[in-house]
Amino acid sequence: MSADRQSLTSERFTEYYAQPTAPWDIGRPQQPFVMAVDRIGQRVLDIGCGTGDLAIWLAERGRAVTGIDFIEPPLAAARRKAAERGVAVNFLQMDALAVGEIPERFDAVTDCGLFHTFDDAGRAAYVRGLARLLESGSRVLLLCMSTAEPGTHGPRRVSEPEVREAFSVGWEIESLEPNRFEVVPGIAGAEFSPGGAHAWFAVIRRTGDSATSCQAA
Ligand SMILES: C[S@@+](CC[C@H](N)C(=O)[O-])C[C@H]1O[C@@H](n2cnc3c(N)ncnc32)[C@H](O)[C@@H]1O
Numbered sequence: 001m002s003a004d005r006q007s008l009t010s011e012r013f014t015e016y017y018a019q020p021t022a023p024w025d026i027g028r029p030q031q032p033f034v035m036a037v038d039r040i041g042q043r044v045l046d047i048g049c050g051t052g053d054l055a056i057w058l059a060e061r062g063r064a065v066t067g068i069d070f071i072e073p074p075l076a077a078a079r080r081k082a083a084e085r086g087v088a089v090n091f092l093q094m095d096a097l098a099v100g101e102i103p104e105r106f107d108a109v110t111d112c113g114l115f116h117t118f119d120d121a122g123r124a125a126y127v128r129g130l131a132r133l134l135e136s137g138s139r140v141l142l143l144c145m146s147t148a149e150p151g152t153h154g155p156r157r158v159s160e161p162e163v164r165e166a167f168s169v170g171w172e173i174e175s176l177e178p179n180r181f182e183v184v185p186g187i188a189g190a191e192f193s194p195g196g197a198h199a200w201f202a203v204i205r206r207t208g209d210s211a212t213s214c215q216a217a
Contacts, residue, residue: 004119007117007119010071017071021187024050029112030181032141032201033054044064048111052078052081056081066091067089075093096126101129115144140171143179143181145181147159148198153189154192169208177201
């Protein structure tokens with residue numbers, strides 16, 4: 001199991017976004033989501049949406065997208081970008097741990113770089129919230145940094161068994177493949193493997209109903 005660490009705080013992310021560029025903010029969606037677009041249903045919740053590149057890209061492809069983030073600076077940038085590109089995305093400030101309370105229904109959740117920010121307790125609470133949010137058949141598409149990435153700088157590394165364990169009850173892992181997490185080059189302290197940080201890309205289908213998730217909680 002990868003070492004537990006405290007969940008990254010909103011203050012820490014505010015510091016990241018105060019830099020000229022946050023290391024993950026590459027200005028376009030990460031490639032695994034582009035390749036998997038056919039598995040992303042019509043109503044999408046992009047959790048930890050940052051400055052909105054994935055949410056906007058999906059909206060440009062006809063999806064009805066809500067993007068949430070727990071701090072305002074990236075959301076302001078995301079709203080600006082969406083306006084410039086003439087697409088409608090519902091960007092909201094909200095904690096990912098509260099998604100279980102959202103009354104709307106979604107066909108897919110996209111999580112690009114959020115799962116790996118949680119400590120063990122936060123991760124479990126996050127997945128419980130997803131289970132409450134999503135009905136049977138909806139999918140979670142998730143890109144997180146993998147234990148194959150050397151070093152300890154940047155986000156917590158996640159092992160394959162950890163992904164499987166987190167989604168073991170009430171979910172089916174449709175695919176879980178090694179992949180890469182592209183980062184902005186040349187940022188001190190955010191140097192990762194050539195070709196991108198080693199990552200897991202998972203497509204996970206909800207099989208249980210909310211009652212199952214309450215039992216699992
Ligand atoms: C690594 S960044 C990825 C941003 C975006 N998905 C991307 O790929 O560019 C993680 C994002 O999740 C947000 N975040 C972290 N913890 C969160 C939480 N508990 N609730 C909502 N957003 C959170 C951060 O503010 C940040 O924008």
